[in-house]
Amino acid sequence: MLRVKLSRKCATMAEPKTIVNPLFLREDDLRQAIELLFFAYRDFTARGDAILARQHFGRAHHRILYFVGRYPGIPVGDLLDILNITKQSLSRVLSQLVREEYVLQKPGTRDRRQRLLYLTDKGKTLERELTSEQRMRFAAAYKDAGAVAVEGFRKVMLGIMDAKARKRFLSPFET
Amino acid sequence: MLRVKLSRKCATMAEPKTIVNPLFLREDDLRQAIELLFFAYRDFTARGDAILARQHFGRAHHRILYFVGRYPGIPVGDLLDILNITKQSLSRVLSQLVREEYVLQKPGTRDRRQRLLYLTDKGKTLERELTSEQRMRFAAAYKDAGAVAVEGFRKVMLGIMDAKARKRFLSPFET
Protein backbone atom coordinates (compact mmCIF):
# COMPACT_ATOMS: atom_id res chain seq x y z
CA MET A 1 0.00 0.00 0.00
CA LEU A 2 2.89 2.16 -0.62
CA ARG A 3 4.07 4.77 -2.82
CA VAL A 4 2.97 5.88 -6.08
CA LYS A 5 5.07 5.81 -9.08
CA LEU A 6 7.44 8.24 -10.53
CA SER A 7 10.22 5.87 -9.58
CA ARG A 8 12.05 6.06 -12.84
CA LYS A 9 12.09 9.76 -13.05
CA CYS A 10 11.97 10.99 -9.50
CA ALA A 11 15.29 10.76 -7.76
CA THR A 12 14.31 10.68 -4.11
CA MET A 13 11.88 7.83 -4.39
CA ALA A 14 13.52 5.32 -2.13
CA GLU A 15 12.56 5.54 1.55
CA PRO A 16 11.31 1.98 1.91
CA LYS A 17 8.80 1.61 4.73
CA THR A 18 9.93 -1.88 5.56
CA ILE A 19 10.40 -1.32 9.26
CA VAL A 20 7.28 -2.20 11.15
CA ASN A 21 6.49 1.04 12.85
CA PRO A 22 2.79 1.36 13.60
CA LEU A 23 2.93 5.09 13.97
CA PHE A 24 4.78 5.57 10.77
CA LEU A 25 2.49 3.27 8.89
CA ARG A 26 -0.41 5.24 10.20
CA GLU A 27 1.01 8.40 8.73
CA ASP A 28 1.39 6.59 5.47
CA ASP A 29 -2.20 5.41 5.58
CA LEU A 30 -3.44 8.92 6.16
CA ARG A 31 -1.34 10.27 3.34
CA GLN A 32 -2.70 7.58 1.09
CA ALA A 33 -6.23 8.39 2.14
CA ILE A 34 -5.77 11.99 1.10
CA GLU A 35 -4.47 10.89 -2.26
CA LEU A 36 -7.23 8.36 -2.81
CA LEU A 37 -9.78 11.09 -2.28
CA PHE A 38 -7.92 13.52 -4.48
CA PHE A 39 -7.49 11.20 -7.45
CA ALA A 40 -10.95 9.71 -7.16
CA TYR A 41 -12.60 13.10 -7.10
CA ARG A 42 -10.42 14.41 -9.90
CA ASP A 43 -11.35 11.56 -12.20
CA PHE A 44 -14.93 11.40 -11.01
CA THR A 45 -15.60 14.95 -12.16
CA ALA A 46 -13.48 15.00 -15.29
CA ARG A 47 -15.91 13.61 -17.82
CA GLY A 48 -18.81 15.69 -16.61
CA ASP A 49 -16.70 18.79 -16.92
CA ALA A 50 -16.00 17.92 -20.52
CA ILE A 51 -19.69 17.52 -21.31
CA LEU A 52 -20.47 20.79 -19.57
CA ALA A 53 -17.78 22.65 -21.47
CA ARG A 54 -19.59 21.78 -24.70
CA GLN A 55 -22.48 24.04 -23.69
CA HIS A 56 -20.36 26.71 -22.04
CA PHE A 57 -21.30 25.42 -18.62
CA GLY A 58 -19.19 24.51 -15.64
CA ARG A 59 -19.32 22.22 -12.65
CA ALA A 60 -21.54 24.68 -10.79
CA HIS A 61 -24.25 24.17 -13.39
CA HIS A 62 -24.13 20.44 -12.86
CA ARG A 63 -24.42 20.81 -9.10
CA ILE A 64 -27.53 22.94 -9.47
CA LEU A 65 -29.09 20.61 -11.98
CA TYR A 66 -28.29 17.68 -9.77
CA PHE A 67 -29.78 19.03 -6.56
CA VAL A 68 -32.80 20.56 -8.22
CA GLY A 69 -33.44 17.20 -9.80
CA ARG A 70 -32.94 15.57 -6.45
CA TYR A 71 -35.32 17.91 -4.64
CA PRO A 72 -37.88 19.21 -7.12
CA GLY A 73 -39.44 22.36 -5.69
CA ILE A 74 -36.44 23.18 -3.55
CA PRO A 75 -36.31 26.83 -2.49
CA VAL A 76 -33.25 28.86 -3.35
CA GLY A 77 -32.19 29.16 0.26
CA ASP A 78 -32.05 25.42 0.75
CA LEU A 79 -29.96 25.07 -2.36
CA LEU A 80 -27.57 27.66 -0.97
CA ASP A 81 -27.25 25.61 2.20
CA ILE A 82 -26.42 22.50 0.28
CA LEU A 83 -23.88 24.10 -1.98
CA ASN A 84 -22.33 26.29 0.70
CA ILE A 85 -21.79 29.21 -1.64
CA THR A 86 -23.01 32.78 -1.64
CA LYS A 87 -26.28 33.78 -3.22
CA GLN A 88 -24.35 35.90 -5.72
CA SER A 89 -22.34 32.89 -6.85
CA LEU A 90 -25.47 30.82 -7.15
CA SER A 91 -27.44 33.54 -8.83
CA ARG A 92 -25.05 33.95 -11.69
CA VAL A 93 -25.28 30.30 -12.63
CA LEU A 94 -28.89 29.71 -11.68
CA SER A 95 -30.24 32.67 -13.61
CA GLN A 96 -28.35 31.37 -16.61
CA LEU A 97 -30.01 27.99 -16.24
CA VAL A 98 -33.41 29.64 -15.87
CA ARG A 99 -32.82 31.92 -18.83
CA GLU A 100 -31.82 28.99 -21.01
CA GLU A 101 -34.77 26.98 -19.74
CA TYR A 102 -33.02 24.19 -17.93
CA VAL A 103 -34.61 25.23 -14.65
CA LEU A 104 -38.06 26.57 -13.91
CA GLN A 105 -38.98 28.86 -11.05
CA LYS A 106 -42.39 28.89 -9.41
CA PRO A 107 -43.43 31.14 -6.56
CA GLY A 108 -44.02 29.27 -3.33
CA THR A 109 -47.60 28.72 -2.25
CA ARG A 110 -47.05 28.73 1.47
CA ASP A 111 -44.49 31.50 1.26
CA ARG A 112 -44.77 33.55 -1.88
CA ARG A 113 -41.32 35.08 -1.38
CA GLN A 114 -39.78 31.76 -2.23
CA ARG A 115 -38.87 30.70 -5.74
CA LEU A 116 -39.24 26.97 -5.92
CA LEU A 117 -36.99 25.32 -8.45
CA TYR A 118 -37.80 22.54 -10.89
CA LEU A 119 -36.01 20.98 -13.82
CA THR A 120 -37.58 21.40 -17.23
CA ASP A 121 -37.48 18.47 -19.62
CA LYS A 122 -34.42 20.05 -21.16
CA GLY A 123 -32.87 20.28 -17.72
CA LYS A 124 -33.75 16.69 -16.91
CA THR A 125 -32.12 15.51 -20.09
CA LEU A 126 -28.88 17.31 -19.42
CA GLU A 127 -28.84 16.31 -15.79
CA ARG A 128 -29.26 12.68 -16.74
CA GLU A 129 -26.47 12.88 -19.25
CA LEU A 130 -24.16 14.41 -16.69
CA THR A 131 -25.01 12.22 -13.77
CA SER A 132 -25.39 8.91 -15.55
CA GLU A 133 -21.68 8.62 -16.19
CA GLN A 134 -21.02 9.20 -12.53
CA ARG A 135 -23.63 6.67 -11.51
CA MET A 136 -22.09 4.11 -13.84
CA ARG A 137 -18.72 4.82 -12.34
CA PHE A 138 -20.06 4.12 -8.87
CA ALA A 139 -22.05 1.14 -10.05
CA ALA A 140 -18.90 -0.46 -11.41
CA ALA A 141 -16.84 0.45 -8.38
CA TYR A 142 -19.50 -0.81 -6.00
CA LYS A 143 -19.83 -4.04 -7.90
CA ASP A 144 -16.09 -4.66 -7.90
CA ALA A 145 -15.67 -3.71 -4.28
CA GLY A 146 -18.60 -5.63 -2.83
CA ALA A 147 -21.25 -4.83 -0.27
CA VAL A 148 -18.94 -4.79 2.72
CA ALA A 149 -16.62 -2.35 1.05
CA VAL A 150 -19.53 -0.15 0.10
CA GLU A 151 -20.60 0.08 3.69
CA GLY A 152 -17.04 0.95 4.65
CA PHE A 153 -16.85 3.63 2.02
CA ARG A 154 -20.07 5.08 3.32
CA LYS A 155 -18.81 5.13 6.89
CA VAL A 156 -15.55 6.83 6.02
CA MET A 157 -17.19 9.45 3.86
CA LEU A 158 -19.67 10.25 6.59
CA GLY A 159 -16.75 10.61 8.96
CA ILE A 160 -14.99 13.03 6.65
CA MET A 161 -17.84 15.42 6.09
CA ASP A 162 -18.88 18.02 8.63
CA ALA A 163 -21.42 17.12 11.26
CA LYS A 164 -24.06 19.24 9.62
CA ALA A 165 -23.88 17.35 6.35
CA ARG A 166 -23.62 14.04 8.17
CA LYS A 167 -26.87 14.75 9.90
CA ARG A 168 -28.57 15.20 6.59
CA PHE A 169 -27.60 11.70 5.67
CA LEU A 170 -28.35 10.06 8.95
CA SER A 171 -31.61 11.76 9.88
CA PRO A 172 -33.35 12.77 6.68
CA PHE A 173 -36.29 14.35 8.44
CA GLU A 174 -34.93 16.72 10.97
CA THR A 175 -34.00 20.36 11.11
CA MET B 1 -26.34 32.20 9.44
CA LEU B 2 -27.64 28.85 8.63
CA ARG B 3 -30.65 28.27 6.60
CA VAL B 4 -33.22 25.79 7.45
CA LYS B 5 -33.31 22.18 6.71
CA LEU B 6 -34.59 20.80 3.52
CA SER B 7 -37.08 18.48 5.00
CA ARG B 8 -39.37 21.01 6.50
CA LYS B 9 -39.41 23.45 3.66
CA CYS B 10 -39.06 21.42 0.54
CA ALA B 11 -42.45 20.25 -0.51
CA THR B 12 -41.51 17.28 -2.63
CA MET B 13 -39.34 15.68 -0.04
CA ALA B 14 -41.52 12.75 0.64
CA GLU B 15 -41.12 9.96 -1.91
CA PRO B 16 -40.68 7.23 0.68
CA LYS B 17 -38.62 4.35 -0.63
CA THR B 18 -40.60 1.82 1.30
CA ILE B 19 -41.38 -0.43 -1.59
CA VAL B 20 -38.80 -3.13 -1.90
CA ASN B 21 -37.63 -2.60 -5.41
CA PRO B 22 -34.02 -3.72 -5.86
CA LEU B 23 -33.51 -1.66 -8.96
CA PHE B 24 -34.91 1.43 -7.39
CA LEU B 25 -32.85 0.98 -4.28
CA ARG B 26 -29.79 0.61 -6.39
CA GLU B 27 -30.48 3.94 -8.04
CA ASP B 28 -30.86 5.43 -4.63
CA ASP B 29 -27.55 3.95 -3.49
CA LEU B 30 -25.76 5.41 -6.47
CA ARG B 31 -27.30 8.79 -5.91
CA GLN B 32 -26.27 8.63 -2.29
CA ALA B 33 -22.75 7.65 -3.30
CA ILE B 34 -22.45 10.73 -5.46
CA GLU B 35 -23.60 12.91 -2.63
CA LEU B 36 -21.33 11.28 -0.10
CA LEU B 37 -18.37 12.06 -2.31
CA PHE B 38 -19.55 15.57 -2.98
CA PHE B 39 -20.14 16.55 0.63
CA ALA B 40 -17.05 14.78 1.91
CA TYR B 41 -14.82 16.50 -0.61
CA ARG B 42 -16.47 19.84 -0.06
CA ASP B 43 -15.88 19.75 3.67
CA PHE B 44 -12.50 18.07 3.37
CA THR B 45 -11.09 20.98 1.41
CA ALA B 46 -12.88 23.84 3.13
CA ARG B 47 -10.55 24.54 6.02
CA GLY B 48 -7.45 24.31 3.90
CA ASP B 49 -8.93 26.82 1.51
CA ALA B 50 -9.47 29.21 4.38
CA ILE B 51 -5.85 28.90 5.50
CA LEU B 52 -4.63 29.40 1.96
CA ALA B 53 -6.78 32.47 1.49
CA ARG B 54 -4.88 34.12 4.34
CA GLN B 55 -1.73 34.20 2.23
CA HIS B 56 -3.44 34.91 -1.06
CA PHE B 57 -3.06 31.32 -2.14
CA GLY B 58 -5.54 28.84 -3.51
CA ARG B 59 -6.09 25.12 -3.61
CA ALA B 60 -3.65 24.77 -6.46
CA HIS B 61 -0.86 25.98 -4.21
CA HIS B 62 -1.70 23.32 -1.66
CA ARG B 63 -1.65 20.58 -4.26
CA ILE B 64 1.80 21.59 -5.40
CA LEU B 65 3.12 21.86 -1.88
CA TYR B 66 1.62 18.49 -1.07
CA PHE B 67 3.06 16.56 -3.97
CA VAL B 68 6.44 18.24 -3.85
CA GLY B 69 6.58 17.35 -0.19
CA ARG B 70 5.51 13.86 -1.06
CA TYR B 71 8.12 13.42 -3.79
CA PRO B 72 11.08 15.67 -3.01
CA GLY B 73 13.07 16.19 -6.18
CA ILE B 74 10.12 15.55 -8.45
CA PRO B 75 10.57 16.97 -11.94
CA VAL B 76 8.01 19.39 -13.27
CA GLY B 77 6.74 16.95 -15.85
CA ASP B 78 5.89 14.33 -13.26
CA LEU B 79 4.01 16.90 -11.27
CA LEU B 80 2.04 17.79 -14.37
CA ASP B 81 1.14 14.14 -14.81
CA ILE B 82 -0.14 13.91 -11.28
CA LEU B 83 -2.14 17.09 -11.33
CA ASN B 84 -3.49 16.61 -14.84
CA ILE B 85 -3.29 20.28 -15.71
CA THR B 86 -1.43 22.24 -18.35
CA LYS B 87 2.07 23.50 -17.82
CA GLN B 88 0.75 27.04 -18.09
CA SER B 89 -1.67 26.47 -15.25
CA LEU B 90 1.04 24.90 -13.16
CA SER B 91 3.62 27.50 -14.03
CA ARG B 92 1.60 30.42 -12.77
CA VAL B 93 1.24 28.89 -9.34
CA LEU B 94 4.59 27.14 -9.13
CA SER B 95 6.61 30.19 -10.09
CA GLN B 96 4.78 32.08 -7.40
CA LEU B 97 5.75 29.46 -4.84
CA VAL B 98 9.35 29.55 -6.04
CA ARG B 99 9.44 33.34 -6.00
CA GLU B 100 8.11 33.44 -2.47
CA GLU B 101 10.53 30.71 -1.42
CA TYR B 102 8.14 27.92 -0.56
CA VAL B 103 9.60 25.73 -3.27
CA LEU B 104 13.18 25.34 -4.43
CA GLN B 105 14.26 24.37 -7.92
CA LYS B 106 17.49 22.50 -8.65
CA PRO B 107 18.69 21.48 -12.10
CA GLY B 108 18.63 17.74 -12.62
CA THR B 109 21.95 15.93 -12.56
CA ARG B 110 21.11 13.15 -14.98
CA ASP B 111 19.14 15.48 -17.23
CA ARG B 112 20.03 19.09 -16.78
CA ARG B 113 16.92 20.26 -18.55
CA GLN B 114 14.85 19.14 -15.63
CA ARG B 115 14.04 21.36 -12.69
CA LEU B 116 13.74 19.19 -9.65
CA LEU B 117 11.43 20.55 -7.01
CA TYR B 118 11.92 20.62 -3.24
CA LEU B 119 10.13 22.27 -0.37
CA THR B 120 12.03 24.88 1.59
CA ASP B 121 11.59 24.98 5.36
CA LYS B 122 9.00 27.67 4.80
CA GLY B 123 7.25 25.41 2.33
CA LYS B 124 7.38 22.46 4.68
CA THR B 125 5.83 24.50 7.43
CA LEU B 126 2.94 25.66 5.32
CA GLU B 127 2.41 22.23 3.83
CA ARG B 128 2.24 20.70 7.27
CA GLU B 129 -0.24 23.28 8.42
CA LEU B 130 -2.45 22.63 5.42
CA THR B 131 -2.27 18.87 5.37
CA SER B 132 -2.34 18.19 9.08
CA GLU B 133 -5.95 19.18 9.38
CA GLN B 134 -6.82 16.82 6.56
CA ARG B 135 -4.83 14.01 8.14
CA MET B 136 -6.60 14.55 11.44
CA ARG B 137 -9.90 14.43 9.64
CA PHE B 138 -9.04 11.07 8.14
CA ALA B 139 -7.53 9.82 11.36
CA ALA B 140 -10.79 10.49 13.16
CA ALA B 141 -12.90 9.06 10.36
CA TYR B 142 -10.73 5.96 10.10
CA LYS B 143 -10.84 5.44 13.83
CA ASP B 144 -14.61 5.74 13.96
CA ALA B 145 -15.17 3.59 10.92
CA GLY B 146 -12.79 0.77 11.77
CA ALA B 147 -10.27 -1.24 9.77
CA VAL B 148 -12.79 -3.11 7.65
CA ALA B 149 -14.47 0.10 6.61
CA VAL B 150 -11.12 1.64 5.76
CA GLU B 151 -10.35 -1.20 3.43
CA GLY B 152 -13.76 -0.78 1.85
CA PHE B 153 -13.21 2.93 1.39
CA ARG B 154 -9.90 2.19 -0.26
CA LYS B 155 -11.46 -0.31 -2.64
CA VAL B 156 -14.26 1.99 -3.70
CA MET B 157 -11.98 4.95 -4.23
CA LEU B 158 -9.65 2.85 -6.34
CA GLY B 159 -12.64 1.78 -8.37
CA ILE B 160 -13.73 5.36 -8.94
CA MET B 161 -10.45 6.71 -10.19
CA ASP B 162 -9.18 6.15 -13.70
CA ALA B 163 -7.09 3.10 -14.46
CA LYS B 164 -3.95 5.15 -14.80
CA ALA B 165 -4.20 6.57 -11.30
CA ARG B 166 -5.25 3.20 -9.92
CA LYS B 167 -2.09 1.66 -11.28
CA ARG B 168 -0.02 4.18 -9.43
CA PHE B 169 -1.54 2.95 -6.22
CA LEU B 170 -1.43 -0.73 -6.98
CA SER B 171 1.98 -1.11 -8.62
CA PRO B 172 4.33 1.24 -6.86
CA PHE B 173 7.19 0.85 -9.29
CA GLU B 174 5.88 1.32 -12.74
CA THR B 175 5.20 4.16 -15.07
Place this chain on the structure above:
DNA sequence: CGATTATGTCAGCAGTGTTGACATAAAACG
Protein backbone atom coordinates in the same frame (compact mmCIF):
# COMPACT_ATOMS: atom_id res chain seq x y z
C1' DC C 1 23.76 18.93 -36.92
C1' DG C 2 18.73 18.64 -36.83
C1' DA C 3 14.89 16.91 -34.13
C1' DT C 4 12.88 16.20 -29.93
C1' DT C 5 12.24 17.05 -25.03
C1' DA C 6 11.79 19.68 -20.58
C1' DT C 7 10.61 23.80 -19.13
C1' DG C 8 9.20 28.61 -19.15
C1' DT C 9 6.56 32.74 -20.45
C1' DC C 10 3.19 36.10 -22.31
C1' DA C 11 -1.49 36.93 -23.38
C1' DG C 12 -6.30 36.22 -23.34
C1' DC C 13 -10.61 33.90 -22.14
C1' DA C 14 -13.96 31.39 -19.16
C1' DG C 15 -15.84 29.57 -14.94
C1' DT C 16 -16.50 30.07 -10.02
C1' DG C 17 -16.08 31.80 -5.61
C1' DT C 18 -15.80 36.15 -2.70
C1' DT C 19 -17.21 40.81 -0.70
C1' DG C 20 -20.03 44.96 -0.66
C1' DA C 21 -23.92 47.59 -1.72
C1' DC C 22 -28.49 48.13 -2.88
C1' DA C 23 -33.49 46.71 -4.15
C1' DT C 24 -38.11 44.39 -3.85
C1' DA C 25 -41.72 41.75 -2.13
C1' DA C 26 -43.74 39.13 1.32
C1' DA C 27 -43.97 37.33 5.91
C1' DA C 28 -43.68 38.11 10.86
C1' DC C 29 -44.35 40.71 14.74
C1' DG C 30 -45.77 44.00 18.17
Place this chain on the structure above:
DNA sequence: CGTTTTATGTCAACACTGCTGACATAATCG
Protein backbone atom coordinates in the same frame (compact mmCIF):
# COMPACT_ATOMS: atom_id res chain seq x y z
C1' DC D 1 -51.18 48.89 10.87
C1' DG D 2 -46.49 49.86 10.61
C1' DT D 3 -41.81 48.23 11.45
C1' DT D 4 -38.63 44.64 10.98
C1' DT D 5 -37.00 40.57 9.19
C1' DT D 6 -36.67 37.22 5.54
C1' DA D 7 -36.18 35.34 0.72
C1' DT D 8 -34.45 36.55 -3.30
C1' DG D 9 -32.18 39.20 -6.90
C1' DT D 10 -28.76 42.30 -9.06
C1' DC D 11 -24.65 45.17 -10.23
C1' DA D 12 -19.83 45.54 -9.74
C1' DA D 13 -15.21 44.33 -8.74
C1' DC D 14 -11.66 41.14 -7.53
C1' DA D 15 -9.03 36.63 -7.08
C1' DC D 16 -7.95 31.87 -8.22
C1' DT D 17 -7.61 28.32 -11.63
C1' DG D 18 -8.12 25.98 -15.73
C1' DC D 19 -7.64 26.30 -20.91
C1' DT D 20 -5.72 27.49 -25.65
C1' DG D 21 -2.23 29.51 -28.65
C1' DA D 22 2.19 31.21 -29.62
C1' DC D 23 6.86 31.61 -28.88
C1' DA D 24 11.58 30.85 -26.49
C1' DT D 25 15.65 28.45 -24.40
C1' DA D 26 18.50 24.89 -23.24
C1' DA D 27 19.73 20.23 -23.20
C1' DT D 28 19.39 15.59 -24.87
C1' DC D 29 19.14 12.35 -28.69
C1' DG D 30 19.91 10.13 -32.98
